[in-house]
Amino acid sequence: MADPQDSAPRSRRSPAAGERQRDAERTKARIVEAAIAEFAAKGYRAARVSEIADRAGVNKQLISYYFGGKEGLYLEVNRSWDLMSRPMTxxxxxxxxxxxxxxxxxxxxxxxxxxxxxxxxxxxxxxxxxxxxxxxxxxxxxxxxxxxxxxxxxxxxxxxxxxxxxxxxxxxxxxxxxxxxxxxxxxxxxxxxxxxxxxxxxxxxxxx
Missing domain, CATH: 1.10.357 (Tetracycline Repressor; domain 2)
Incomplete structure (x- = not known):
């Protein structure tokens, strides 16, 4: 006989705060990686937020949410270069x-x-x-x-x-x-x- 609990509706567990934070950091990292590729290929003016979002596989509204738009994202790319350079300085x-x-x-x-x-x-x-x-x-x-x-x-x-x-x-x-x-x-x-x-x-x- 099947266990009644198997057929009972299960509530979806909300992600813990730590999981949400890790998801957000992974999403931001994907966006920055996509932005590096887009800015490298086209420069700043020709780069499009929508195309960066497509590269990253995210909604373009997240770029505004996390970085304040294209300029803020570009400055974040510069900061990533700075962080990578620190061991050499x-x-x-x-x-x-x-x-x-x-x-x-x-x-x-x-x-x-x-x-x-x-x-x-x-x-x-x-x-x-x-x-x-x-x-x-x-x-x-x-x-x-x-x-x-x-x-x-x-x-x-x-x-x-x-x-x-x-x-x-x-x-x-x-x-x-x-x-x-x-x-x-x-x-x-x-x-x-x-x-x-x-x-x-x-x-x-x-x-x-």
């Missing part, structure tokens, strides 16, 4: 490891790198004070390394940071030229490692 990390970290980061996170390129080729991106603070902090670190004797004192830290950023992202920003020079695809892991090793040696020469 840890105090006391040797300059050679900083260079190697940023070179590999650029190669492994090409969509984030493409967003950086879009930002610098157009004027329609939201201003992000956090970015200015990030880069000014890197300049200050270079000055501290100069004062500690790790870097030559006669180098302009502003210009040095620009040169190092250009160097560590060259395989991303100059893929055609990289292939013409090396005969390898710019996103080939072997070329990334060879190029990174040479950047480390270059930094060692700079340091003397």
């Amino acid at each position: 840890a105090p006391g990390l040797p300059m050679t490891e900083v260079i190697a970290g940023f070179a590999r980061h650029s190669a492994e996170n090409r969509d984030l790198g493409r967003i950086m390129v879009w930002e610098n080729l157009s004027a329609d991106f939201p201003d992000d004070p956090g970015q200015r603070e990030f880069f000014q902090a890197r300049v200050a670190e270079l000055r501290q390394r100069q004062e500690a004797g790790e870097l030559p004192a006669d180098l302009d830290p502003d210009c040095l940071l620009l040169a190092l950023m250009a160097a560590t992202s060259a395989l991303l920003t100059l893929p055609r030229i990289a292939k013409m020079i090396t005969g390898e695809e710019a996103d080939a892991p072997e070329l990334t490692e060879r190029y990174t090793e040479q950047l480390v040696k270059l930094m060692q020469h700079i340091q003397g």
Whole structure:
């Protein structure tokens, strides 16, 4: 005989607060991931909230709910880049490891790198004070390394940071030229490692 309880209607259990929080964080992470792909492909102005929502598999109203719209989502993408960069800017990390970290980061996170390129080729991106603070902090670190004797004192830290950023992202920003020079695809892991090793040696020469 069937148990009467088997046929009784079952009430749907409401998710606990912790589960709701985890679901929300997963949804936000999917949206940010979709936004990175969309901004990398089209830039800021041409990117559409509806298409980001479709990529993420969510209702586009959630983008407004979680991020306040496209601009807020773009700033969140910048913050995700900042968080990923923190291990490479840890105090006391040797300059050679900083260079190697940023070179590999650029190669492994090409969509984030493409967003950086879009930002610098157009004027329609939201201003992000956090970015200015990030880069000014890197300049200050270079000055501290100069004062500690790790870097030559006669180098302009502003210009040095620009040169190092250009160097560590060259395989991303100059893929055609990289292939013409090396005969390898710019996103080939072997070329990334060879190029990174040479950047480390270059930094060692700079340091003397």
